[in-house]
Amino acid sequence: MFSYYEYPDTSDWNNPSRSNKNFLSLPAEVLDQIISELDLRSDLTSLALANRTCYHLVVPRHSEYRVIRTRHRLAAMWGHLARRSDLARNVRKVHCCSKDNHTTPDQYPSSLVPQGPSNPQQELHLELTRLSNICIALRHMTHLQEFIWENPDDQQLSSSLSACNEGDILESLGESTRLTHLSLSGAMRLRPSSPARQLEQIWNMKHLRYVCLRGEVWGLPSMGGIVQEFLMQSPLLEFLEVPLEITSLADSLFPSLKKLRLFLQSGAGSSSAKSWSTFVANHLALEEFSCTPLLVNLPADGLPLLKCFQTDINSLGEFGTAHNTPSLDSIDATLPLNSLGEKFLKSGNCSNLRRLCLRTWPTTAFLRFTKVFPNLTWLSVEQCPVMQLDNLLCYLSQFRYLEVFRGHAIWKSVDYNDDRMHLAIVKLVQMCLNLRELDHRTYYAKRRAYKRIVITREEQEDGSLGVTYEVRKPPPRSCFDTAGGIFD
Structure with a gap:
């Protein structure tokens, strides 16, 4: 049988022997209501570390009920949330992702969830019940801020979704007064299960x-x-x-x-x-615009507030070249540069550029761009010809404020040899004093990006500067990033 969560014993919190009343002197129900207003997991963690009582107030009742991010059906969990409105109301984010989406780690409540069916075939038969529970649980989530739905590729499961109709899920979301982020993708049918309801009637998300x-x-x-x-x-x-x-x-x-x-x-x-x-x-x-391929005719006078731009800049024509007010901070150019692309990059619009991503970069243009963009802090070159290591390091050192260099240009120059790469990093950190991150040669398929070499500088006890580095996984990506995670 499912057992309801018991509040911690607060019988002695109002004991007269206590010298001062504090936060914990409030009734448990009031404390729970206050804690439910904390959005960030870091804030919950800080509160839980205060003392044993706070720990039992926060864990797992709140710590596990802020983010649900899963690539699996989890019928038992959705049934649990449908029954427990007091817990479901605390959820801020729901991400139902396809099985091949590993861009962010899974996260969902488990401590208070009863054991569900473990046989995948049995769980498939319960799919209609699961989807019904999802709708009920979403109605309970009065604090929900973000909802991401990716339809699975499973044909059997897709037929079940068609029978239930995803329109019911969207209609349930319409009752949320705090929902600000919505992402819908996949082979959605978008029809309410009730013939009396029209698709236009299920949209009710005004925030x-x-x-x-x-x-x-x-x-x-x-x-x-x-x-x-x-x-x-x-x-x-x-x-x-x-x-x-x-x-x-x-x-x-x-x-x-x-x-x-x-x-x-x-x-x-x-x-x-x-x-x-x-x-x-x-x-x-x-302020941020991405269009690939560029099929849109952009305003001749430019976009005066544009800061992040992702497109084929060789198709821009005269866009922005007459604009003298610098605004662009980040550019991702999806194709090799020609004269039109270089003309745009040299315009006044790009004079304050901080981040630049290019698919190819001819060696002859490398040094020229170090003078055009003296304040560049982030540089990515996806396809770079093999260069002599000393020449490449000399070029990079011209970017005085360079913090991040993406791509395998350095790895190519050392024939992807780890020992030689170590020596290259030792030289590079001496020439680029602000450098903090490089791409590693290992591709991390789950996050669809290369691992990162993260450089740390710390002052030693004798006053000298110690430099170390380590290999880390690429960070999770947000589907609400205009540039698709290019500039992480």
Whole structure:
């Protein structure tokens, strides 16, 4: 039988012998309500370390009920959350990810969850019940701030989802008054289970600030008007990621929009490009913009507040070249540079550039860019020709403020030899005094990125500077990053 959580014994907290009343003198129910307002796990950890009583108040009732991030069905957990509204209300983030998504580690409650079915086939039969419990649990999550849903590739499971209809899940989310981040992707059907309900009626999320829509369903002509109506209910929208196929948003205006990410899903014609060109021209306050490939005609006068730019800069034409006010901080250029690309990088718009990512970088241009971008702190070169180590280190030392260098240029120069790479790092830290991170040669498939060589400088007892380094996993990625984790 499922046993309910027992509050810790507080019978002696109000003992007259206690010299001073404090936080713990409050009733247990009030304490639980106060702690439920703490969002950050770090704050919960600090409170739990205060004393034994605080520990039992926080663990596991709160420590395990802030983030749910899972690649598995976990029918027992969802049943537990559907029954325990007092625990489900504490959840801030729900990420239901596909099985191959290892970009962030799994995290979900387990201590208070009763044992569920372990046979995968048995769990599949309970799928409809699980999805029903998800809807109930989401209604309990009154503090929910972020919801990410990735449809699994399992065909059997997809048929179950179709029967239950994911529209019910979205309708449950509509009851949340704190939901600000929403990401939906996969082969979603988006139909409510009740024939009396229409898709337009399930959208009721007026506090959204970050919206990411991926999947073939969003590119369907029938979805354009629905997406437009849904998004127009979100006056606070700051981040938007949608396929270029959605042309209905061309006439929409989002006053708070600062981050826009567009991607080509199944093919977009000239009408899509024209529509989105109008959209961008109406949102000159954009600070981050990503569009690959670049099918949008950007405003001739540029985007005056643009700070992060990810696209094929060889397709820009005259965009921003006449703009004298420096604003761009980060650029990711997806194709090799030609004269048009170099012209843009040398414009006044890029004079304060801090982070630059290039797919290829000809050796002849290397030293020239050290003079164009003297304040560069972050540099990535994905495909770099084999160079002499001393020459490469000399080039990098020209970037006086360089902190991060991505790519395998140094590894190539030492033939991917660990001992020679050690000597190269020893030289490099002496020439680049601010360097703190390099790419390792090992690819970490789970995070879809290379491991990192992290350099640490510490002052020793004798006053000298000690330098050490270690290899770490790449950090987790957020799906709400405009540049897709390029500049982590």
